[in-house]
Amino acid sequence: MWIIIAMVITIEKGGIMKTVQMTLDEDLVKAVDRAAKRLGTTRSGFAREALRSALRKVHVTELERKHREGYRRKPVEPGEFSDWESEQAWADE
Numbered sequence: 001m002w003i004i005i006a007m008v009i010t011i012e013k014g015g016i017m018k019t020v021q022m023t024l025d026e027d028l029v030k031a032v033d034r035a036a037k038r039l040g041t042t043r044s045g046f047a048r049e050a051l052r053s054a055l056r057k058v059h060v061t062e063l064e065r066k067h068r069e070g071y072r073r074k075p076v077e078p079g080e081f082s083d084w085e086s087e088q089a090w091a092d093e
Contacts, residue, residue, distance in 0.1 A: 024032075029043075036046040 032043055032046055036043050039046065041049075
C-alpha cells in the first residue's frame with residue numbers, strides 16, 4: 001500500500017519553508033518514522049537531512065566525474081610532478 005505524506009523542507013538560501021507532497025510506500029514511511037524517533041527528530045527533519053545528504057553525494061559524484069574527465073582529456077605526462085617528489089613526506093619515514 002502507498003501512502004501520501006506532506007513534508008516541509010528548508011530552502012537553503014532563504015530559510016523559507018515550503019510544504020511539498022511525496023508519495024512513499026508504507027514500509028519506507030514506517031522505517032523513516034522509527035529512525036526519526038531514535039534520532040530525536042521529526043519525519044520532516046529526517047527527510048530534510050536525508051535530502052541534504054543525497055544532494056552532497058550528487059555534488060561529490062559530479063566533481064569526481066569532472067576530475068576523471070579532465071585527466072582523460074589531459075593525462076599526466078611522465079615526469080610532470082617529479083619536481084615535487086623530494087617534498088613528499090610519508091608516514092613510515
